Amino acid sequence: MPATPSPGRVGDVRRQNLALVLGWIQGRGGATRAQLAAESGLTKASVSSLVADLLESGLVLEANVTRDGERGRPGTGIVLNPARGALAAEINVDYLAVGVLDFTGELLFHETRERHNRGSKPADVLSLLVAMAQQAATKASGAGVELLAGELTVPGLVDAERNVVLAAPNLGWADVDLSEELPTLLPDAPFGVSLSNEANSAALAELWFGHGANHGKSDRFRDFLYVSGEVGVGGGLVIDSQLFAGPQGHAGEIGHVVVNPDGPLCACGGHGCLETFAGQDAIYSAAGIEQDSNTGPMALLLKRAHDGDDLAVSGVEQAGRYLGIAVASTARVANVSAVVLGGHFEALEEWIAPALRRSLDHFAPGLIPEGNVAFSGLGRTGALIGAAATSVRRILGNPYELIP
Incomplete structure (x- = not known):
């Protein structure tokens, strides 16, 4: 019968240390061997050996890096390989x-x-x-x-x-x-x-590159609900700067939070889901826009909203109202106090933001502070x-x- 592998085997420890050193290099945007030894707690000899392996693998490169707070010539640092x-x-x-x-x-x-x-x-x-x-x-x-x-x-x-x-x-x-x-x-x-x-x-893109990113910003969000607006409405929960997906990986499905029990049938088989009021199809329908328009439905919606068309504006505002109901309910359950919106919500920010704010203030006053409703800047690439x-x-x- 084969022996049970020990978690303390030399190979396992080396695997962990390689990942540890790479994590420090990624987090610092590059570091010298001396910095890596000091911050990781590993010996200089161990760091040098690990770095040699990483250089040979092609995952990292040597480059000149400036030591924070130090004068003189830049040191030779280790950076992730952009190739x-x-x-x-x-x-x-x-x-x-x-x-x-x-x-x-x-x-x-x-x-x-x-x-x-x-x-x-x-x-x-x-x-x-x-x-x-x-x-x-x-x-x-x-x-x-x-x-x-x-x-x-x-x-x-x-x-x-x-x-x-x-x-x-x-x-x-x-x-x-x-x-x-x-x-x-x-x-x-x-x-x-x-x-x-x-x-x-x-949501992870927003955490690492957007409103949750740690780039010396004191106002970054560590806990937030991300809401994605496309044909459907999706969501992701970030708790303590980590994606919280739940035991089966399905947490954050805000698009199927029920916001009106008497609402229409949803693609999921339920009734009155947020998606039936705030998804693209629902907004176009409420705004009186045909989806086979030669102009493109979103372009037409934006034009009509800019022109002050009552039906277009009211359709977007209805989506914002129901979005506020779903965000308020989710935020109470998940204990988050910030929301970031992407997808078509980002494109419709001018009209949907005030409606969402009014809805949040009505259904959950004080739960989401004024500055904690944000719109993603990543667009469709998020x-x-x-x-x-x-x-x-x-x-x-x-x-x-x-x-x-």
């Missing part, structure tokens, strides 16, 4: 997207293709997305960036362990097994391709950035896979 990166792919109801993020957190390029995916067969959608991913990988290679991992993010509940889309009502998908299709997005990636929920990915950044962190958390 390494990750791919992100997104399936949404009305578009497909791919993007490449390097290890410094820069979105090198991305592509979005408008497409009606509702009711489409998963195989048909994946074949198109694979072609887009291949083009992105070719561009990355041409720019000298090696892609080590990828992530596909979708607007629905997922089982990330089994690579199964459990339910994506607005796509018409249920129990879709993608375990064979995912690797085809990036066949040669040593860390493979994972699966995630679109709103959770966007979910892509979050998905790719998750892959980067997955790599950095397990660098031993690349150590020769």
Whole structure:
């Protein structure tokens, strides 16, 4: 009978220390060997050995870095290698997207293709997305960036362990097994391709690069609800600067919080969900806008709202009112006092923000302070950035896979 592995084995300790050192390098934007030894608590000899392995793996580079508070010539520091990166792919109801993020957190390029995916067969959608991913990988290679991992993010509940889309009502998908299709997005990636929920990915992007990011800002949000507005409405919960997904990974589904028990049927099978009042289709309908308009429904909605069209403005304000009900209820349960809105809520900020504020003040006075209603600045790239950044962190958390 084989012996049970001991958590204190030399190999296990070295794996942990490699990840520890990489974490310090990422968090500091680069550090000298002396700084890494001082901050990690490891000996200088251990740090030098670990850094040598990381340099050989290609995950890090040597560069001149300035020591905080010190004068003189910059020291030789260790930084993450910008020639390494990750791919992100997104399936949404009305578009497909791919993007490449390097290890410094820069979105090198991305592509979005408008497409009606509702009711489409998963195989048909994946074949198109694979072609887009291949083009992105070719561009990355041409720019000298090696892609080590990828992530596909979708607007629905997922089982990330089994690579199964459990339910994506607005796509018409249920129990879709993608375990064979995912690797085809990036066949040669040593860390493979994972699966995630679109709103959770966007929430992580907001945490790491937006209102939750620690860039010396005293007003950053450590606890917040992220709300994603697309054809559906999704959400992600961030607690103590960590994504809280719940025991099955489905926490934060604010789009299916009931805001009107007598409301219309939702794609999830329930009635009166927030999505039936604040999703794109619901807003267009309330604003009297035909979705087959040649101008494009969102462009037309924005034009009419800017022109002061009563029906357009009231349709957006209705969405803001019901959004306030859902945010107030969720914030009370989750004990958060900030909300960040993305997707079409960001585009409609001028009209939806006052309506949301009035709703919050009416239903939950004082719960969400005035300055704690924010709108994401990441636009449509939020979910892509979050998905790719998750892959980067997955790599950095397990660098031993690349150590020769």
